[in-house]
Amino acid sequence: MTCREFMALLPxxxxxxxxxxxxxxxxxxxxxxxPCAEALAEHEAMLASLSTLDEDIELPASLADSWRSxxxxxxxxxxxxxxxxxxxxxxxxxxxxxxxGTSLMRRGVxxxxxxxxEYVTVTExxxxxxxxxxxxxxxxxxxxxxxxxxKSMAAxxxxxxxxxxxxxxxxxxxxxxxxxxxxxxxxxRYDADLASLKTLLExxxxxxxxxxxxxxxxxxxxxxxxTAYLRLRVPDAALDGFLDAVQSIGHVTSSExxxxxxxxxxxxxxxxxxxYKAQRDRLTxxxxxxxxxxxxxxxxxxxxxxxxxxxxxxxxxxxxxxxxDNATVSITMREVAAEREYARPPxxxxxSDALESSLLSIRAYLADIxxxxxxxxxxxxxxxxxxxxxxxxxCVFRRKRK
Amino acid sequence: xxxxxxxxxxxxxxxxxxxxALLAPHERKIYALCLRILGNQEDAKDCAQEAIxxxxxxxxxxxxxxxxxxxxxxxxxxxxxxxxxxxxxxxxVSLDTVAEVRFEATDGRADxxxxxxxxxxxxxxxxxxxxxxxxxxxxxxxxDVQGFSYDEVAEVLQVPLGTVKSRVSRARDRxxxxxRMDAELFPELTVYADERRRDE
Numbered sequence: 001m002t003c004r005e006f007m008a009l010l011p012x013x014x015x016x017x018x019x020x021x022x023x024x025x026x027x028x029x030x031x032x033x034x035p036c037a038e039a040l041a042e043h044e045a046m047l048a049s050l051s052t053l054d055e056d057i058e059l060p061a062s063l064a065d066s067w068r069s070x071x072x073x074x075x076x077x078x079x080x081x082x083x084x085x086x087x088x089x090x091x092x093x094x095x096x097x098x099x100x101g102t103s104l105m106r107r108g109v110x111x112x113x114x115x116x117x118e119y120v121t122v123t124e125x126x127x128x129x130x131x132x133x134x135x136x137x138x139x140x141x142x143x144x145x146x147x148x149x150x151k152s153m154a155a156x157x158x159x160x161x162x163x164x165x166x167x168x169x170x171x172x173x174x175x176x177x178x179x180x181x182x183x184x185x186x187x188x189r190y191d192a193d194l195a196s197l198k199t200l201l202e203x204x205x206x207x208x209x210x211x212x213x214x215x216x217x218x219x220x221x222x223x224x225x226x227t228a229y230l231r232l233r234v235p236d237a238a239l240d241g242f243l244d245a246v247q248s249i250g251h252v253t254s255s256e257x258x259x260x261x262x263x264x265x266x267x268x269x270x271x272x273x274x275x276y277k278a279q280r281d282r283l284t285x286x287x288x289x290x291x292x293x294x295x296x297x298x299x300x301x302x303x304x305x306x307x308x309x310x311x312x313x314x315x316x317x318x319x320x321x322x323x324x325d326n327a328t329v330s331i332t333m334r335e336v337a338a339e340r341e342y343a344r345p346p347x348x349x350x351x352s353d354a355l356e357s358s359l360l361s362i363r364a365y366l367a368d369i370x371x372x373x374x375x376x377x378x379x380x381x382x383x384x385x386x387x388x389x390x391x392x393x394x395c396v397f398r399r400k401r402k
Numbered sequence: 403x404x405x406x407x408x409x410x411x412x413x414x415x416x417x418x419x420x421x422x423a424l425l426a427p428h429e430r431k432i433y434a435l436c437l438r439i440l441g442n443q444e445d446a447k448d449c450a451q452e453a454i455x456x457x458x459x460x461x462x463x464x465x466x467x468x469x470x471x472x473x474x475x476x477x478x479x480x481x482x483x484x485x486x487x488x489x490x491x492x493x494x495v496s497l498d499t500v501a502e503v504r505f506e507a508t509d510g511r512a513d514x515x516x517x518x519x520x521x522x523x524x525x526x527x528x529x530x531x532x533x534x535x536x537x538x539x540x541x542x543x544x545x546d547v548q549g550f551s552y553d554e555v556a557e558v559l560q561v562p563l564g565t566v567k568s569r570v571s572r573a574r575d576r577x578x579x580x581x582r583m584d585a586e587l588f589p590e591l592t593v594y595a596d597e598r599r600r601d602e
Contacts (some may be wrong), residue, residue: 009572050546067454075418
């Protein structure tokens with residue numbers, strides 16, 4: 001090994017020079033060559049000095065204090081990771097509780113009474129297109145049975161049939177509700193659809209009261225189209241099923257169901273009828289006892305007036321009974337060309353409908369959350385109290401363990 | 403006394419006590435590292451403080467693949483090298499502060515002459531180290547002053563092992579050249595020099 005090679009290897013000695021031929025040659029050279037031995041000694045002395053260079057360095061007290069207080073400040077200022085983690089869990093649990101609770105309430109698992117209220121609300125929204133022009137119309141007030149809007153027709157005992165949703169506290173009078181529906185349909189297969197409508201009507205036990213058809217068939221006049229106006233009477237009990245079936249026949253462009261509560265007028269009329277009947281009976285008794293001709297004429301005249309009123313009132317009652325038994329359904333069927341696309345209204349319309357529907361459901365959901373929170377509040381207070389007590393116990397236990 | 407693993411776990415959850423207990427054995431090492439790389443006390447104090455705060459803040463990302471010592475020295479080295487890069491244009495700092503501190507630190511029981519000699523020698527070393535480029539300086543300080551293995555130095559500096567070896571080797575070479583100027587500070591060298599003179 002030459003001195004030059006030795007000097008090139010020197011900085012790698014001893015830790016970067018593995019045992020072997022090279023190392024042996026390196027050390028042999030150092031033993032033979034005194035300048036290189038000197039350089040090696042110099043190198044080793046330097047390494048020895050370097051290794052003890054920091055021995056007496058003292059940590060400045062100011063640094064030791066300052067980093068500790070900086071860490072303390074930061075630890076106090078920011079919540080620890082565990083606390084942050086706990087915060088996330090608590091938030092997630094809160095969200096799960098509120099949304100889960102609201103969903104369970106909506107399904108009727110929690111707070112069934114609230115769910116029932118909600119059911120009415122939803123029904124109202126679903127039938128938002130059903131107009132309720134009169135204040136008397138009985139909808140939401142109807143008892144919460146499956147067919148809330150079902151008619152009530154119990155003025156006579158035999159009218160108290162299945163499906164009537166008549167309430168009343170004890171022996172109170174039952175409501176008399178007259179229902180009517182109006183539907184506008186657009187049909188591509190006019191003749192077939194009209195035929196199936198009539199079949200449906202027969203199946204439901206109803207009949208046609210009035211029919212009017214005008215316009216030209218699209219087959220002969222493409223710009224035309226026939227329109228049928230039908231007024232039907234459908235047994236009240238079968239009305240809902242009938243309406244559902246009708247709506248599947250063609251494309252419904254408008255639909256309206258009204259329910260008119262005539263109970264007050266009905267029972268008022270009935271009361272007057274009873275009074276007149278009693279009067280008629282008295283007059284009949286008087287007439288059989290009367291001897292004087294003028295009396296007979298007067299009583300007879302009065303009796304015929306009373307009889308007339310009785311007939312009139314009975315007629316009115318019979319009319320109401322008939323209407324309560326059989327709902328009136330008006331159907332307008334318009335023939336349209338087959339290529340018209342019903343399912344796809346203009347994009348803008350679809351977007352605004354979609355937005356409106358989302359907003360409505362969000363509003364309904366928020367209202368539900370509010371209802372849920374109010375209903376759950378007492379339970380939550382209970383849970384919070386238990387939670388605080390648990391936390392206190394945990395803290396005490398932890399302090400003791402420390 | 404809890405072991406490091408437990409302390410790290412607690413410190414990662416934000417426990418300042420655990421962090422103090424964890425870092426206390428390393429604080430002097432971190433400061434010394436900063437002092438060697440930067441060459442003056444003021445910067446060393448600032449960087450050590452900054453490094454310890456960074457260690458505290460990024461403890462959550464520490465995955466224990468490296469030892470805690472290696473990991474914390476890596477952060478300290480980065481803070482120092484960042485500062486040197488930022489202050490590239492700044493004139494070299496005086497090393498007097500470092501030397502003075504070491505003078506005061508020697509204890510009084512030893513021979514005053516030997517003390518003075520040792521101090522002078524360390525001063526020469528310190529100045530020689532300061533003359534090196536930052537990369538070489540960091541490698542030399544970590545390997546020869548702080549005693550990390552080559553592998554650990556590679557981990558601290560995040561460079562390949564070969565690069566570390568070559569940096570350390572070149573740094574030793576340069577430092578030795580620089581110290582030759584002060585040969586009288588190294589008695590061993592003087593002996594050899596006398597022998598050499600006699601041989602000649």
